[in-house]
Amino acid sequence: MSLLLSPWAGPSIEVAPYRLSGTVYAALLNHHRSLEALGDAVAEPPYRGAPRQVVLAVKPRHALVLPGEPIRVDGTGDADVLEVGAALGIVIGRTACAVTEAEALAHVAGYLVVADCTVPRRMHFRPQIRAMARDASCALGPRVVSAAAIGNPDALTLRTYVDGALVRTASTADQVRSAARLIADISDFMTLAPGDIVLAGSAPDAPAVRAGAHVAVEIEGVGRLDAQVVAEPAARAA
């Protein structure tokens, strides 16, 4: 397993610039309260009803923050606040194409802690990658715990700390789609490859942070991720 997961163990994502070792997909609106938080707006334009299919975002390679690296926030522009989305990262270990829910977890190598930081947004109509695919915004790690050691990924408590204080507690039991259901639904149209990571989704109303904050996310049995939030270096003339 160490070989399989080596892309996340060190700064090797950039080694072969034309190849991304794995892709990170984040499930959106996958918490039971995500839609409740929107209230009547769910039924109105532009949404016209709750989503029926799995909703995903791609986290591109420069968005990923490896252990020990800081989360970066734009200290000057309109994106100086980030919401810290604590999420369980499901690491794919075997190629998964059109697998059933019953087969899905056999394709998982392990789990890791993720702090998926996005610019707060009121609307969920468009992909808004300017808010959701920013450089150095999605922290992973610090290690992958084997699937066997976790057993049931759908009953884990997630705790988010900002500057040492516990600010949010959530549970993977409150997800709309379980880990297995996510893999089944995604693999129906998109093959998941070894090294890919599916973020199981975060709770709504995530805590907001600015540059200078220290963020930690803890998932019982999986580990604890610590990251400093720092302001982007000043723009250089191009």
Place this chain on the structure above:
Amino acid sequence: MKRARVAYSGAIHEATPAGDEAIRLADGRTVGERDVVWLPPFEAGTVIALGLNYADHVRELSFKPQDEPLVFLKGPAALIGHRGATRRPRDVTFMHYECELAVVIGKPARRVRRARALEHVAGYTIANDYAIRDYLENWYRPNLRVKSRDGATAIGPWLVDAADLEAPPQRALRTSVNGKQTQSGNTRDLVFDIPFLIEYLSAFMTLAPGDVILTGTPEGVVDVAVGDEVVCEIDGLGRLVNRIAGDAEFGRPSGSAVKEEAR
């Protein structure tokens, strides 16, 4: 220069054109273009795509023009090469091609200004960015089930060096289905042009070599059926051929996914 990546005789090769029917492998062999498996012409990193980026297509879909580009991302499994097959699930009623100019990044771009943006482009190719409209929902639209499907983004055949084209390229593009032209436009009509897109994206997201921007499609998208041959063409870049395949070819005999969805 035009370069392709093909699989032939047990290995992956770089190849260059050698007349209409043949290509030349880097090892010196000249082989028939039908005798190789065409791969995407470069190893892709992040796949970035534009929606609603031609004014006529925006009108076609009854959308108002936007003040910020509509950008979405795809996973790497979406890409397939020239002469590949793209699956049309049996339950869908409207699946359409989208002929697009694809911009391939050649050197890292971070906070690049418009005036220097094109220095970061390695070259250009053609993409056919299929969409299945039945799967559209109004949440993070268009979402991955519509736009990041296995093998539903054909790309190629050639990566054409940026130096060989005007900057940015202003080229006619067209699509034909079974030999009948159904779509035509010109890349000069992009709502958000290539220098703008590189400046916009690189302000928050580093672009790296191999990252690719699919710049959107003009009006003229029509439904395609299993067995159709779809050809996307851009003047000077070549012709990208794709075939529409059915579920059975992919071992999906009963539309099982549809039943599961209705659970």
